[in-house]
Amino acid sequence: MPLTAGLIEGISAWCAVDDTLAEVRSEARNRFFGYDEPGDINYMADAGEFNGRERRFEGWFGFDFTLTDGQHPAEVGADILLKGTELASALDSIRLARFVTAVVTMVRPGRSVYLELEDEEFEVTSRRLSQALYRDDVLCAHILPVGRKRWLECPGWLVWPATFGPGIRSRLKTFQLDPIQEERFLR
Numbered sequence: 111m112p113l114t115a116g117l118i119e120g121i122s123a124w125c126a127v128d129d130t131l132a133e134v135r136s137e138a139r140n141r142f143f144g145y146d147e148p149g150d151i152n153y154m155a156d157a158g159e160f161n162g163r164e165r166r167f168e169g170w171f172g173f174d175f176t177l178t179d180g181q182h183p184a185e186v187g188a189d190i191l192l193k194g195t196e197l198a199s200a201l202d203s204i205r206l207a208r209f210v211t212a213v214v215t216m217v218r219p220g221r222s223v224y225l226e227l228e229d230e231e232f233e234v235t236s237r238r239l240s241q242a243l244y245r246d247d248v249l250c251a252h253i254l255p256v257g258r259k260r261w262l263e264c265p266g267w268l269v270w271p272a273t274f275g276p277g278i279r280s281r282l283k284t285f286q287l288d289p290i291q292e293e294r295f296l297r
Contacts, residue, residue, distance in 0.1 A: 112256040113203050122265045124187040125172040131183055138175050142167050142290055151297050169252045169266030170289040173207040203254040211286055213279055214247045225249060228283050234261045246273050250292055
């Protein structure tokens with residue numbers, strides 16, 4: 111059984127509150143937000159809202175951050191919350207999670223969006239994204255594979271505050287930021 115949006119949210123919620131991860135989550139939060147860096151923190155309009163920042167952190171912490179044992183917190187959460195073939199499928203997807211900055215090429219209202227990253231195309235099944243995005247929007251998100259060319263979004267996606275023209279789109283792989291670089295750019 112492939113992962114669903116509900117399972118991803120459940121795993122992310124576990125990562126956000128589990129006591130065994132509290133210390134490492136606190137250290138990761140400091141790293142992600144740069145609390146130890148000098149200077150004021152002033153986010154761009156629409157990027158600094160507390161819930162949005164927290165969701166971006168949850169996506170990065172669960173699906174990108176690496177624990178000392180080499181696992182991602184989402185793998186640990188899946189191992190605790192899931193069993194059998196559901197667990198095996200979830201672990202396979204979590205290990206293949208990607209953070210992408212990609213251009214929306216098509217929206218299927220109520221169903222999915224199609225993203226383009228140069229020579230790659232991703233169909234991201236998401237009612238939420240299909241209601242929030244428009245063609246040519248630039249989406250920054252962690253995505254998980256769940257089948258043939260189908261993906262699901264993880265918490266914390268962001269619509270980039272500008273659109274990209276043909277010059278950038280043709281070389282978009284060279285402009286990929288990691289989530290921490292993106293967070294710094296937004297401030």
